[in-house]
Amino acid sequence: MKPFRIDVAQAELDGLRSRIAATRWPAEPVDAGWSTGVPVDYLRQLADYWREEYDWRAAEAEINGYPQYTTEIDGATIHFLHVRSAVANATPLLLTNGWPGSFVEFLDVIGPLTDPEAHGGDAADAFHVVLPSLPGYGFSGPLTDTGWDWSRIAQAWAELMSRLGYTDYVAQGGDFGAVVALTLAAIAPERVRAAHVNMLFTAPPSGPLDTGGLTEDDLARHDHVARFIANGTGYMAVQATRPRTLAYALTDSPVGQLAWIVEKFREWTDSEKVPEDAVSIDRLLTNVSVYWFTRTAGSSARMYHEFTDVLPITVAQQAPPPLPVPLGVAVYPRDPIQPVRAWAEQRFPNIIQWTEQPAGGHFPAMEQPELFVADLWAFHRKLR
Numbered sequence: 001m002k003p004f005r006i007d008v009a010q011a012e013l014d015g016l017r018s019r020i021a022a023t024r025w026p027a028e029p030v031d032a033g034w035s036t037g038v039p040v041d042y043l044r045q046l047a048d049y050w051r052e053e054y055d056w057r058a059a060e061a062e063i064n065g066y067p068q069y070t071t072e073i074d075g076a077t078i079h080f081l082h083v084r085s086a087v088a089n090a091t092p093l094l095l096t097n098g099w100p101g102s103f104v105e106f107l108d109v110i111g112p113l114t115d116p117e118a119h120g121g122d123a124a125d126a127f128h129v130v131l132p133s134l135p136g137y138g139f140s141g142p143l144t145d146t147g148w149d150w151s152r153i154a155q156a157w158a159e160l161m162s163r164l165g166y167t168d169y170v171a172q173g174g175d176f177g178a179v180v181a182l183t184l185a186a187i188a189p190e191r192v193r194a195a196h197v198n199m200l201f202t203a204p205p206s207g208p209l210d211t212g213g214l215t216e217d218d219l220a221r222h223d224h225v226a227r228f229i230a231n232g233t234g235y236m237a238v239q240a241t242r243p244r245t246l247a248y249a250l251t252d253s254p255v256g257q258l259a260w261i262v263e264k265f266r267e268w269t270d271s272e273k274v275p276e277d278a279v280s281i282d283r284l285l286t287n288v289s290v291y292w293f294t295r296t297a298g299s300s301a302r303m304y305h306e307f308t309d310v311l312p313i314t315v316a317q318q319a320p321p322p323l324p325v326p327l328g329v330a331v332y333p334r335d336p337i338q339p340v341r342a343w344a345e346q347r348f349p350n351i352i353q354w355t356e357q358p359a360g361g362h363f364p365a366m367e368q369p370e371l372f373v374a375d376l377w378a379f380h381r382k383l384r
Helices: 011-021 040-052 058-066 103-114 150-163 174-188 216-231 234-241 243-252 254-268 281-294 295-304 313-317 343-346 367-384
Strands: 069-071 074-082 091-096 127-132 169-173 193-195 327-331 350-354
Touching: 011 040, 011 174, 011 254, 040 243, 040 281, 040 313, 058 103, 069 169, 074 103, 074 150, 091 313, 091 327, 091 367, 103 193, 103 281, 103 313, 103 367, 127 150, 150 174, 150 216, 150 313, 150 343, 169 174, 174 193, 193 367, 234 254, 234 295, 243 295, 243 327, 254 281, 343 350, 350 367
Parallel strands: 091 127, 091 169, 169 193, 193 327, 327 350
Antiparallel strands: 069 074, 074 127
């Protein structure tokens, strides 16, 4: 394990600004809104802010304020933050994001998780936080090989935690990270004390749609997910089938990379009109900047290609049942994936906490850090 600091060359920053200034903008109908993608007027303003006002150096300094490392696991360089609590017997917590997020999602929750007393909690709520970047994401990329499926990532995370000396820990995740957390708990139950997810795919246990015993709310959630799959997964089809072709455009155009990610933060967050209704615009741009400076648009998209056969909804069948450890589920109302509790409990009878959150979407640690932390504290208490 090697200590790591982010140090983006000034030439990279200058190049980013020059590329934004030289953007060729498409024409679009007046008042087109978001129905066909990110509106040009909005994206122009956001790109101008990225070029003229956003301070990458401040973000870089904040991130470098946390202990960071890299280590090689199974041929991949894995970047991770490792922030130990001052509480000696704190529980290790492994946090995993998905696409189009990064470790940046969790920056606002590291403090409360590691130092709960300073944020209205109890010392017994404390966690040691381990926050790795997925293979091919950010400073864990680009990748030089293929084959990074759920199981391989979970095995890498088990190895990472072992190298850190942790043999009893909690795994938490959303998006891809949720499936990684469930898979890790399934393959290493002797090490994973419990799993907690803020996204859970559910499907009828028998295969075809079986509405027996479902409430109107359950059926509405199933229909919500069905509409998302039918109308909101074009990005998934492209990344699952042609990630390399997409990578040329996103790696060459910062505005293209910005639009590709910002669209999802608009659609998947608890926002009314624009993403910054739900998340800090500087946090959002830090997340996009990580993709841009590391040139990982392609390698992160390629993860979808690794799972082509199981995307999107059949991913519900990927974590081997039954899960041998306690499970916590947090449901945020604006997440495009809304689990049906009756189906979830049939598949995971060991759910010990199910929280219907009052606000938030697909990126809860960014959108609602207080709710996210409080839910983990409550889950942690049930394990003691």
